[in-house]
Structure formats: C-alpha cells, structure tokens
Amino acid sequence: MAAQPRTNSKKERRQENEKLILAAAEKVFSEAGFGGATMQLIADMAGLPKANLHYYFPTKESLYRQVVENIFQFWLQAADVFDDADDPAEGIGAYIDAKMEISRRHPSGSKVWATEVMHRAPVIQDYLETTLMEWTEGRAAIINRWIAEGRMDPVDPDHLLYMLWATTQHYADFSHQIETLNGGKPLDDAQWEAAKASIKRIILKGIGVTE
Amino acid sequence: MAAQPRTNSKKERRQENEKLILAAAEKVFSEAGFGGATMQLIADMAGLPKANLHYYFPTKESLYRQVVENIFQFWLQAADVFDDADDPAEGIGAYIDAKMEISRRHPSGSKVWATEVMHRAPVIQDYLETTLMEWTEGRAAIINRWIAEGRMDPVDPDHLLYMLWATTQHYADFSHQIETLNGGKPLDDAQWEAAKASIKRIILKGIGVTE
DNA sequence: ACGGTTCCTGACCGTATGGTCAAATTCACG
DNA sequence: CGTGAATTTGACCATACGGTCAGGAACCGT
Numbered sequence: 487m488a489a490q491p492r493t494n495s496k497k498e499r500r501q502e503n504e505k506l507i508l509a510a511a512e513k514v515f516s517e518a519g520f521g522g523a524t525m526q527l528i529a530d531m532a533g534l535p536k537a538n539l540h541y542y543f544p545t546k547e548s549l550y551r552q553v554v555e556n557i558f559q560f561w562l563q564a565a566d567v568f569d570d571a572d573d574p575a576e577g578i579g580a581y582i583d584a585k586m587e588i589s590r591r592h593p594s595g596s597k598v599w600a601t602e603v604m605h606r607a608p609v610i611q612d613y614l615e616t617t618l619m620e621w622t623e624g625r626a627a628i629i630n631r632w633i634a635e636g637r638m639d640p641v642d643p644d645h646l647l648y649m650l651w652a653t654t655q656h657y658a659d660f661s662h663q664i665e666t667l668n669g670g671k672p673l674d675d676a677q678w679e680a681a682k683a684s685i686k687r688i689i690l691k692g693i694g695v696t697e
Numbered sequence: 698m699a700a701q702p703r704t705n706s707k708k709e710r711r712q713e714n715e716k717l718i719l720a721a722a723e724k725v726f727s728e729a730g731f732g733g734a735t736m737q738l739i740a741d742m743a744g745l746p747k748a749n750l751h752y753y754f755p756t757k758e759s760l761y762r763q764v765v766e767n768i769f770q771f772w773l774q775a776a777d778v779f780d781d782a783d784d785p786a787e788g789i790g791a792y793i794d795a796k797m798e799i800s801r802r803h804p805s806g807s808k809v810w811a812t813e814v815m816h817r818a819p820v821i822q823d824y825l826e827t828t829l830m831e832w833t834e835g836r837a838a839i840i841n842r843w844i845a846e847g848r849m850d851p852v853d854p855d856h857l858l859y860m861l862w863a864t865t866q867h868y869a870d871f872s873h874q875i876e877t878l879n880g881g882k883p884l885d886d887a888q889w890e891a892a893k894a895s896i897k898r899i900i901l902k903g904i905g906v907t908e
Numbered sequence: 909a910c911g912g913t914t915c916c917t918g919a920c921c922g923t924a925t926g927g928t929c930a931a932a933t934t935c936a937c938g
Numbered sequence: 939c940g941t942g943a944a945t946t947t948g949a950c951c952a953t954a955c956g957g958t959c960a961g962g963a964a965c966c967g968t
Binding site for chain 1 (some may be wrong): 711727728729730731732733734783808811812814815816817818822825826829830833850852853855856857859860863864867869870873875876878879891892895896898899900901902903904905907
Binding site (some may be wrong): 735748757 | 924928
C-alpha cells in the first residue's frame with residue numbers, strides 16, 4: 487500500500503517539486519492573474535499541501551517572480567535565432583517561426599508576461615530596463631545594418647520589433663478568442679502553419695525582403 | 698460652506714455617478730486585474746463611499762461586466778471605417794488609424810479586454826461567439842472580395858485581421874514596455890505618427906496594396 | 909545506528925475583501 | 939407642504955486568503 491514509489495533522492499525531489507510548483511503556478515497565474523490566483527489552487531494543481539509551497543517559495547510574490555523570470559529567460563534564449571543569421575529573410579523568418587512555436591507550446595507563459603507588463607511590470611521592471619533594453623538595441627542595430635546594406639526597406643526597427651512581438655504573441659495571449667472564432671476548436675497543425683506563413687509573407691514582403 | 702454645488706437633478710446625478718464609477722473601475726481593473734481590483738479602491742478613485750458603489754452595481758462582477766461591454770461597443774462602433782471604404786488601402790489604412798487612436802486614447806479599456814480574453818472570457822464569451830464572430834466574418838468577406846477583384850494579394854483574411862488587432866492593440870496593452878524602451882517617456886505625437894506610418898506601410902505593402 | 913539537517917503538513921491566525929443593512933437624507937410630485 | 943420613493947452611507951458580517959508554526963517524518967553523512 488505504498489503511496490508513491492518514492493525512488494528519488496532528496497535533491498531530486500526538491501528539483502522535481504519546484505518544477506511541479508512552478509508549472510502549476512504558471513498555469514494558475516495565467517488563468518486567474520496574480521490577484522485571482524490562490525496558493526491553495528496552485529497547491530491543488532501541483533498535488534501538494536499549501537504549506538509545502540511556502541516551504542519552497544516563502545511568499546506568493548516570490549513564486550510569481552520566479553515564474554516570470556523563467557519565462558523571460560526562455561524567450562531570450564529562443565531569440566538567438568535572430569543573431570545566427572545575417573540575412574533578413576532568414577533572421578526575421580526564423581524569429582517569427584521560433585516565437586510562434588513558443589506561442590503554441592507555452593501559451594501560459596506568454597499570458598503571464600503580458601499580464602505582468604500590462605500591470606506596469608511591478609516585479610520585473612528592472613529586466614525591462616536592462617536586459618530587454620539591451621536586447622532590443624542590439625537587434626535594432628542588426629536591422630539598421632541590413633537596411634544600410636540595402637537588404638530591406640528603411641523601416642523603423644523599434645516598430646518592426648513591436649510588430650513581430652505583437653503578432654506572434656497574439657496567438658498565445660488571445661488563443662481563446664482565436665479558438666472561439668475558429669469554431670471552438672484550437673488551431674490544428676495546418677492552421678498553425680498557415681498562420682506562420684501568413685505572418686512571414688506579409689511582414690517580409692512588407693519590409694521589402696524577397697526570399 | 699456648501700460641500701458641492703449640488704446643481705444636478707436626481708437623474709443627472711445617477712448618470713453622472715455611474716459614469717464616474719465606470720471610469721474609475723476601468724482604470725482600476727486595467728491596472729490590477731479583476732482579482733487584484735478592490736471595490737474600495739474603485740470607490741476612492743470615484744470619490745464615493747464603497748456602499749454607494751453597491752447601490753449602483755450590486756456586485757463587483759456586474760460592474761466589471763458593464764466595463765467590458767462598454768469597451769466592446771466602443772470598439773465595434775469605431776470599426777465602421779472598415780465598411781465606409783471600398784478600397785483596401787483606404788479601408789485597412791483607416792482601420793489601423795482608428796485602432797491606433799483608440800490605443801492611444803483608451804489604453805485602459807484595451808487592457809481590460811485583453812485580460813478578459815486571456816482569462817478565457819468568463820463574462821463576455823457570448824459576445825465572442827455572436828457579435829465578434831459575425832463582425833469578423835463580415836470583414837473577412839470584404840477582404841475576400843478585394844482579393845477576388847485583384848486589389849490585394851491573396852492572404853488569409855483571418856490571419857490578416859489578427860495581425861491588425863495584435864499590432865494596434867499592442868501599443869495600448871504593452872504601453873508600459875514601449876514606454877520603458879523609449880527611455881521612460883510615453884511616445885510623443887511624432888512617435889505615434891511614426892508608429893501608424895510604419896504599421897500601415899509594412900502591412901499595406903505586405904498584402905500587395907500600393908496606395 | 910545515530911545525530912543533525914532537511915523536508916513535510918495539519919491546524920491555526922490576522923487581515924482584507926465583497927457584500928449587507930438599517931437609519932438618515934434628499935428629492936420628485938401631487 | 940407632505941408623503942413616499944430614491945439615494946446615501948457608516949457600521950457591520952462572513953468568508954477566504956496569505957502566511958505561520960510546531961511537531962513529526964524522512965533522509966544523509968559518518
């Protein structure tokens with residue numbers, strides 16, 4: 487009548503539980519917002535007693551902070567495709583693909599990020615001002631170089647980046663609206679491919695890049 | 698020592714108070730989310746006692762519902778520019794202008810809507826399924842007609858609409874992020890014009906419309 | 909095997925919040 | 939005016955929530 491296999495060592499269990507809690511928290515925060523989420527709900531979803539959550543994460547805010555930071559790191563890492571290309575069609579195209587893939591696979595994270603920013607970024611304002619600012623400036627420089635080399639139209643890099651973020655993240659943040667307009671069904675494989683193709687086609691053509 | 702002019706009739710006061718409460722509620726909901734918002738905060742911002750709010754709006758949810766419905770009606774009305782044109786450049790261009798103007802003037806409403814949809818539209822699901830669905834189908838039909846007439850590239854109308862919504866609403870929903878990346882200052886007049894121009898330029902060119 | 913550390917958890921607490929209510933005030937209207 | 943309806947509001951209540959804590963269980967190194 488052993489409840490669980492209990493095969494894990496203490497350190498393994500710690501990592502495992504933290505991952506479990508963070509995953510549950512991401513989902514609950516994304517569905518209810520910070521204020522609407524309750525530690526009890528997260529605990530239930532993680533299958534742990536509430537008091538145990540407070541052992542790993544002393545406060546609700548510290549748990550939330552960890553969730554948001556993880557999302558940000560994940561995005562940053564996935565954005566490397568932008569640098570691994572020196573061709574606008576390849577760089578921006580791959581970036582769109584990567585961000586769309588994240589929107590599809592990790593919609594909760596995107597929603598948490600969106601909510602956090604909409605609420606004036608109370609816990610990750612420093613990230614916006616440092617890491618994100620630097621990243622944006624670096625990518626703007628790359629775009630400006632492409633423009634100077636005549637490989638694309640002279641568009642404002644900031645507004646182009648906003649358009650890329652907005653369009654791709656929309657498929658995660660507004661997935662419920664899209665699903666409703668799609669007859670209540672989530673986009674299927676073909677529809678996701680069509681979405682990616684549409685976005686790439688319009689934006690790449692729009693900035694004067696011919697593949 | 699008269700506290701207030703008190704010049705208003707009873708019906709005027711009712712309308713006035715409701716407007717006051719709804720405006721305060723929109724702001725508080727947009728900044729804190731439904732769960733994070735408190736009736737006390739809304740009451741303070743409206744300059745009324747909390748109990749008075751419950752006289753006009755029996756529950757927090759009914760107040761919230763009214764806020765969201767107002768936003769939706771406002772958007773619908775502003776979207777008429779789409780129909781008043783039979784040229785894609787004019788129709789879509791004017792639609793972008795109109796939605797950007799709303800993003801600039803009513804960012805709170807956009808944020809409330811975004812949060813509501815992200816949380817799976819608990820109170821306005823019926824609107825998504827009826828009014829929004831019909832509106833979307835109607836606009837998709839117009840776009841398809843333009844395509845059939847050879848006035849723009851054959852793009853998927855749904856994904857084009859999503860791109861329009863995403864890009865324009867991004868300037869409201871993520872205004873804080875944009876402001877931070879803009880050195881902590883809100884976009885000024887020229888920057889808003891540049892944003893509109895960038896979006897119109899890229900999208901219109903992207904769908905093969907030459908003005 | 910044993911001492912110390914880490915981990916787990918049920919029971920509990922203080923507070924904040926949505927909502928109620930009844931008494932008081934203001935107003936519309938005959 | 940006078941009377942009833944609408945409005946206003948301070949005081950109050952029940953509940954739900956974040957967080958605490960003490961005692962016990964599990965585990966680790968030696």
